Amino acid sequence: MIDQRVHMENIQEQVRVFAPATVANMICGFDILGFAVDAPGDEVTMTKVEQLGVRITSIKGDDGRLPLDPDQNTVSACAMKVLEDLGLADEFGIEIELVKHMPIGSGLGSSSASTVAGVFAINALLGNPLTKEELLPYCIEGERLACGHGHADNVAPALMGGITLVRSYEPLDIVALPVPDGMYAGIVFPHVDVPTRDARQLIKDRVALKDAVVQWGNVAGLIAGLYRNDFALIGRSMQDVIIEPVRAILIPQFAEMKEIALSHGALSFGISGSGPSVVAITQSEEAAQTITQEIKKHLDQQEIDSNTYVSAVNTQGPRLLD
Amino acid sequence: MIDQRVHMENIQEQVRVFAPATVANMICGFDILGFAVDAPGDEVTMTKVEQLGVRITSIKGDDGRLPLDPDQNTVSACAMKVLEDLGLADEFGIEIELVKHMPIGSGLGSSSASTVAGVFAINALLGNPLTKEELLPYCIEGERLACGHGHADNVAPALMGGITLVRSYEPLDIVALPVPDGMYAGIVFPHVDVPTRDARQLIKDRVALKDAVVQWGNVAGLIAGLYRNDFALIGRSMQDVIIEPVRAILIPQFAEMKEIALSHGALSFGISGSGPSVVAITQSEEAAQTITQEIKKHLDQQEIDSNTYVSAVNTQGPRLLD
Structure with a gap:
């Protein structure tokens, strides 16, 4: 029926x-x-x-x-x-x-x-x-x-x-x-193979309570920062003490990419999903452009191909074409 | 100097x-x-x-x-x-x-x-x-x-x-x-001895990641609920899957008190700090009054003395007297 x-x-x-x-x-x-x-x-x-x-x-x-x-x-x-x-x-x-x-x-x-x-x-x-x-x-x-x-x-x-x-x-x-005004993501996808299933399996079933407390403090700070449009709070809250230390091992040049991002004005930098893409959160399109270009340049030197994407948060979701 | x-x-x-x-x-x-x-x-x-x-x-x-x-x-x-x-x-x-x-x-x-x-x-x-x-x-x-x-x-x-x-x-x-308008706490202190140090020692050093994820989802929901003044979201977010299952064991009649609170309109109910005090979060002073009275009545029947307190969130903090 x-x-x-x-x-x-x-x-x-x-x-x-x-x-x-x-x-x-x-x-x-x-x-x-x-x-x-x-x-x-x-x-x-x-x-x-x-x-x-x-x-x-x-x-x-x-x-x-x-x-x-x-x-x-x-x-x-x-x-x-x-x-x-x-x-x-x-x-x-x-x-x-x-x-x-x-x-x-x-x-x-x-x-x-x-x-x-x-x-x-x-x-x-x-x-x-x-x-x-x-x-x-x-x-x-x-x-x-x-x-x-x-x-x-x-x-x-x-x-x-x-x-x-x-x-x-x-x-x-x-x-x-809420989506803060002017929040941008600079994304780099390095062409290295990290299947989602493997990335998940690396993560331990149990975590230290003290790390979990740090993590939920940061989650709380991030949510508050989004509502307050407070980029400083957003930036200092977007830190991952539980998953990143494990998954970053699978991503070549992760530490170097993070340093490049933070030294070029990223509010925060980390892994997108289960990787290997990485993301820099910035307060301007220009910063996201600079960061992705600098990271790509660095990866080129390491002979790692990559794609880069710069985008505001997409508030619409899917859309009809034509 | x-x-x-x-x-x-x-x-x-x-x-x-x-x-x-x-x-x-x-x-x-x-x-x-x-x-x-x-x-x-x-x-x-x-x-x-x-x-x-x-x-x-x-x-x-x-x-x-x-x-x-x-x-x-x-x-x-x-x-x-x-x-x-x-x-x-x-x-x-x-x-x-x-x-x-x-x-x-x-x-x-x-x-x-x-x-x-x-x-x-x-x-x-x-x-x-x-x-x-x-x-x-x-x-x-x-x-x-x-x-x-x-x-x-x-x-x-x-x-x-x-x-x-x-x-x-x-x-x-x-x-x-932010403090949501009309949020009240109904607190009951049952006269049973649960020293803070013991209550902390019961908690395990490591927790299941899946429980930690539930917990930080709830923390995020609570913060969003506070900013949105959304009592339904606040209520369903204020659940503790990590600490309460361990500490509640130390508090006689915990399950019974929780049932009384939830059946009398509490948005949420749990342990205050390391206990033994318990707290019901409500959307009105009246509900908090009813809940604390009903819990006290129940504890009286169990021959457990208790103090009850009903209060809005105190937004001022300390104050000068006189």
């Missing part, structure tokens, strides 16, 4: 959607904080067709690494689930083209960007029967399929935009946090 | 000061959060005398448990340190009367209230040469003398008033947090 929120006259023939990369953890908030950026991101074109089922017709930009099997690919699997839940799976089918404008395994929420683009696209195609809050559980399930764990610290900011707090998973409780 | 901030003509002959009890931890923020209440609290009368040195002439309300030795008592020791640092120790002496209007070892920051009353009083007696920020390190040293560790989660709110975050100790970084 077709869900009453669907109005057949609102269903589109085709939509094209961009969804953004995200910086999970925000340095001090492991597994709870994240923010969206303007670029990079992924693009999904979704077309309504007569033949039932959801198919991926092409994936570009993934170097052949992502599955075309619609049950295995997070974009198609999530779209299918939405279709089924709204009672539309027997009405028509969907064809998907995915263009990845961002590296896979970079620590920038690559799978999340695809998932969110797909979920946002199917909803847009159907005339937006679901709210973003209703779309989020589909995105979390997509993350589970793509990464083996249903975290929300990338999909929440990718879908909602801005800076998000995942306060709790059961029940799911997402809090939108 | 007398510090240039001291103006001899502003020095008073006598001051009388009240400093408030405090609820450290605020349930989810172990060692970093705390708030001040209107009552109970401690009272210090400080008198300038010719005879050099700082002496305690009387302590009331302590059942003879506190040291009169001026080097051992936090009130006199802190006052002496302020006098010395301002170059006044050779100019005149101080006599102190301390009246404790609150139980010792209750988890309500008893030593902090005395320390803060003393430090605030000596500063007031000297014509307020020091700011509250400058007074705080003296209070932390006083805590070290009284409790064996220099924590700030009681002295910071007792001195600053309101809700405070101790983001960091080195360097000391105290953040004043």
Whole structure:
């Protein structure tokens, strides 16, 4: 039975959607904080067709690494689930083209960007029967399929935009946090391989209580700083004493990159998600530009290729293209 | 040499000061959060005398448990340190009367209230040469003398008033947090003995990372809730999965008291500081009254004596009496 929120006259023939990369953890908030950026991101074109089922017709930009099997690919699997839940799976089918404008395994929420683009696209195609809050559980399930764990610290900011707090998973409780005026992220993705699963496995199951206290003091300081638009407080709060000491070992030149960032005016510097991308938080676009250029120059000298991105916090989340 | 901030003509002959009890931890923020209440609290009368040195002439309300030795008592020791640092120790002496209007070892920051009353009083007696920020390190040293560790989660709110975050100790970084309109605390002190040192020793040195993540998600939610004046978010964030499960064992009837509080409209309920006092956070004075009365009634049935206190958050901190 077709869900009453669907109005057949609102269903589109085709939509094209961009969804953004995200910086999970925000340095001090492991597994709870994240923010969206303007670029990079992924693009999904979704077309309504007569033949039932959801198919991926092409994936570009993934170097052949992502599955075309619609049950295995997070974009198609999530779209299918939405279709089924709204009672539309027997009405028509969907064809998907995915263009990845961002590296896979970079620590920038690559799978999340695809998932969110797909979920946002199917909803847009159907005339937006679901709210973003209703779309989020589909995105979390997509993350589970793509990464083996249903975290929300990338999909929440990718879908909602801005800076998000995942306060709790059961029940799911997402809090939108204020975005300070003029906050920029300078991101560098060094071309070294640090798979998410390995990066997670390095982290110990138990941590020193005294470190945990430092960490939640910093988390509290960061949240207060965001509300106060207090960049000094934000900067001194964005320090990670628990995850960074372990994960930074996997990232060549981490200490050198951090020194470059801090000596060029970064408020804070750390790992984006599970790395190897790193992020400098700055109070201006210019500082973020300088920092990413200086880090790239340094990595070039070490013969490490890299991509750089400079972006304000993306407060919109996914958007329709065209 | 007398510090240039001291103006001899502003020095008073006598001051009388009240400093408030405090609820450290605020349930989810172990060692970093705390708030001040209107009552109970401690009272210090400080008198300038010719005879050099700082002496305690009387302590009331302590059942003879506190040291009169001026080097051992936090009130006199802190006052002496302020006098010395301002170059006044050779100019005149101080006599102190301390009246404790609150139980010792209750988890309500008893030593902090005395320390803060003393430090605030000596500063007031000297014509307020020091700011509250400058007074705080003296209070932390006083805590070290009284409790064996220099924590700030009681002295910071007792001195600053309101809700405070101790983001960091080195360097000391105290953040004043907003106080939501109409937030009340219903406090019950059951007369059972849980010394602070024992309560701390029960806590394990290492905690599960997954619990730490839940805790800093809750800390983040609480801070956001305070800024948003969002009592629902405050309530669901004020949960402690790390300390309460251990310390609650030391507090008879804890589970029963929690059930009474939550079933009578408490947003949250937990241990104040290291206990045995417990605190219900409510959105009205009436709810806090009802909860404390119902808990007291229950404890009476169990033949456990108790004191109850209902208070708004005290945003002022210490104050001059008379």
